[in-house]
Structures are given as structure tokens and as C-alpha cells.
Amino acid sequence: MLPTDVPQCFSHFTFDFSRGRDLLCDVQGVWNAQDGFVLTDPVIHHVSAKSGRQHGRNGKTDKGLVGVLKFFETHRCNALCRHLGLGDFGDFADIRRQLF
Secondary structure (H helix, E strand, C coil): CCHHHHHHHHHHHHHHCCCCEEEEEEEEEEEEEEEEEECCCCCEEECEEEEECCCCCCCCCHHHHHHHHHHHHCCCCCCHHHHHCCCCCHHHHHHHHCCC
């Protein structure tokens, strides 16, 4: 497992845990042996059934469904995602079906 697998998996986990309503991503941070991960500056995309466009619930960086789709365009499930049993969102059409 690579250190970059943890923040990627954490973002995926937030989507699964919120049942497809929120995705916390774009975290910045560092890892060290003493503290582990220290992550800051998150972006939270909130998906509303009313609008797939920019939602704004979580500020100007909240892009709603568009932000979620952009995340999953680049996310590749890693060993940690599989270990936690997180859903496989390789097919973007499946994301839309699960959200609405």
C-alpha cells in the first residue's frame, strides 16, 4: 500500500458512508511516522436530487454531482478500498443510477 492510497480511499469511503450524498476530497497534507496522516483543506461535494450542478451547500468549491464525477474519473480503487469493501465506481453511469 502506498501512502497516497489512504487519502484516495478516505474520499471513496466518505461517498459510500454518506450513501452517495457527499464526497470529501482534494485533501492536502503530510504523513509522518509519529502522527500518521495530517490532512487539511478538504473540499466537500454535496449531491442533491434537485440539482446535479454546483450545489454551494459547502461553499464555492462544492460542485455537487459534477465534482463527484470528476473525482471518480481519476480514482482507481486500491487495496484499501477493496479491503473495506467499498463499491467499484469505474462505470460513471452506475454512479448516476446510484445517486438518483
